[in-house]
Amino acid sequence: MDDRVKNGYAETMPRPRAFDEHQVLERAREQFWATGYAGTRMDDIAQATGLGKGSLYGAFGDKGKLFHRVFGDWCTAVVEVAEERLAGGPDAEAFARLSGYVHLMAENTASDTERRGCLLAKGTAELAQHDPTVAGRSAETMTALLTLLRTEISAAQRHGDIDSAADPERLAALLLTVVRGIEAVGKAGLDPETLRNIADTAMGVLPVP
Amino acid sequence: MDDRVKNGYAETMPRPRAFDEHQVLERAREQFWATGYAGTRMDDIAQATGLGKGSLYGAFGDKGKLFHRVFGDWCTAVVEVAEERLAGGPDAEAFARLSGYVHLMAENTASDTERRGCLLAKGTAELAQHDPTVAGRSAETMTALLTLLRTEISAAQRHGDIDSAADPERLAALLLTVVRGIEAVGKAGLDPETLRNIADTAMGVLPVP
């Protein structure tokens, strides 16, 4: 990867990068998010980031690799948001955490006035069928979200906010489906008010003891 | 459009088309379904249908128009399936019809081993943001599905299978979200068994009187 590192010492030091990798990935994400994989040109990304093509390819490989990088980061962020909202905290507030998370997701979609949707959904729809990397990453993400939701549902059950007779695994899958579904129907044109109501309704129908 | 028709009589009769338009649209749909809009080449469609480019363009305009046609037909079919399953029938069986519909949608996704997903979701994800025609058509479709679901939920409420205190509009939106969500999580990699369970769970949590 880097001879200086590999050899353990440096003969000379190369010219350092003049750009912030993190920032470039952010701009690239904006582009892919806005226009999808096929719809985004490397020239667009070069323009948006201010980088020349040489730098772009030198730093990230090709278009596919760049997208994988952006997509992976996005998936990580999606799980992180869920972790922040869900993981940890007393059982007494588990139901509130679940409710907050579902409403947050609805709010995100509702406030997406540009109708860009979620890059996870968009990328999966466009590429999962033919790109094993994307398919694998999206599957991992779903599994991670499922686990977080299941844990939290179990906590809510312990505290008596959700019927203990219900299978937490199944309820988790249902909530995940609702969250991803809100994203889908939002992109399909349902109005923000309806999206918020869906989150409400979903939390409302969960079985109480 | 056609001088013979416009003039009301025919001087001569032109060479008739040698292809079945319906069949060509079906093949085109397969292509768009499999590889999306941007990922499908007109040459692919020409090859798949056996038509030359001249015939293709002569009959359907350009790639965009052809996709709109295919997409529109798909949306019509989606609503028709829902109508067959939902509309009409005694109130006593309304809940069963709803359940059957939701399970059917889950089964469709579960059995989609090629992971093609639904063209409605795929097309919407890829194009709705920049193509008003696609956005409008998908919104119409959602509205039509919502109406069908709401009507059926009301029927189930009349028969006492669903709590009358619940807002049928909201429950309809929830079920639509679940149906579209199943499609989304299925494409994201959740296994068929889980998808079927989600349909079960969703119907199970609906409020009973």
Place this chain on the structure above:
DNA sequence: TCGGTTGTGGAATGGATCGTCCATAACTTA
């Protein structure tokens, strides 16, 4: 200050793709 290495960015390349064009085929009416 100098040399060696990597970063930079824009021009060039090669391949792919959309849509058009046109010579020919097929068909019907007169």
Place this chain on the structure above:
DNA sequence: TAAGTTATGGACGATCCATTCCACAACCGA
């Protein structure tokens, strides 16, 4: 059978786009 019209399908042109290439810049150790 002849004439007029549209259908056919493959070749062609123009454009677009991912990637490579290269001359030059920047940096650091010596």
